[in-house]
Amino acid sequence: MEWLKSVHFYRKVPADLTEATLAGGTISLLSSLAMAYLFVSNFRSFLQIETVTSVRLDESQEKKIQINFNVTLHHLPCRFASVDIADVMGTHLQNVSANISEVGGVGEGCLVKGVVLVNRVPGNFHISAHSKAHSFQPGQLNMTHEIGRMTFGRPLTPAMLRLLPDDVAAAHDVLARTLHVVHTSHVLGRRQIDTYQYTANSNNYQDGGSLPSAVFSYDMSPMQVLVQTERKSLASFLTQLCAIIGGVFTVTGLVDGVVYHGSATLKRKMQLGKIV
Incomplete structure (x- = not known):
């Protein structure tokens, strides 16, 4: 086992051959505090989860996308409320009723x-007034409405929902919203959750030839x-x-060496009378 002793990197020096100084003790204490602080900081950084975003x-x-919505019409009865869909491919669906419920509100209102x-x-999809038994005049329709929720993709937890502001459209106007939709994927370990975020712009205008409606136009980012x-x-x-330790x-060893040799040199010169 003698060969094993010969490769010992950290050979011990007898305590009686070492010298302890006040400056060395101070430096050792400060270095211990520095190492403790850096260790705690590094450990906290290790526990934190870092978020990295890329495009x-x-x-x-996917050829289809799901839109989840909750809109309150304050003055339009449910029997007149209609959800219509149109897109650039020529799709035009009127009075879509599948997976849509209408709940009568207070007075003449309706929750769609x-x-x-x-x-x-x-x-785009829009909510407007339709009826085979009634004719509507633009000035008589009040499409004031409030958006409770508007999301794309499958419903997620409330923390991941992106809500539209609770805008209220003025009566007899068309409130058009343009939604710029971006596919967003959240990678949590080995799990990936696909969501959709969007930015929204609103434009309130009057169209004398059309009935008031709530229009939601959307486009998908590539x-x-x-x-x-x-x-x-x-x-x-x-x-x-x-690396910290x-x-x-x-560094503290170098500082201690400089302080020790500097003080020893200064003390020796004072003893020789070179420094008064």
Whole structure:
């Protein structure tokens, strides 16, 4: 086993051959505090989850997208409320009723909520008044409404919902909203959750030849936002920890050596009378 002793990197020096100084003790205490602070900071950083966002071309193969909505019409009865869909491919559906429910509100109001499935192309869906037994005059219709929810894709937790502002349209006007939709994927470890975010612009105008309505135009961005959550690996944490300990130990050793030799030189010169 003698050969094993010969490769010992950290050979011990007898305590009676070492010298302890007040300056060295102070430096050692400060270095210990510095190492403790850096260790705690590094450990907290290791526990935190880092979010990295990137943009890439959307390669989704989905041909349809789901729109979830909840709109309150304050003055239009449910029997007249109609949900219509149109897009640039020529699709035009009137009075869509599948997966849509209408709940009568206080007075003549109506709550329209549900889900519509649309093509992943620019288009719009709008809520307007329709009736085979009645004729409507633009000045007599009050399409004042309030948006409770408007999301794309499958419903998610409330924290992931992107809500429209609670805009209220003035009576007898057309309130057109343009929604710029971006496919967003959240990667949580090995799990990926696909969502859709959007920005919304509103334009309130009067169209003398058309009935008042609530129009929601949408277009799909060709880009996809990828949101990844990452955590530092254990190997990275241990590497940084060793760097902290080794770095502080080395620097304080150099400082201690400079202080020790400097004070020893100064003391020796004072003893020789070179410094008064």
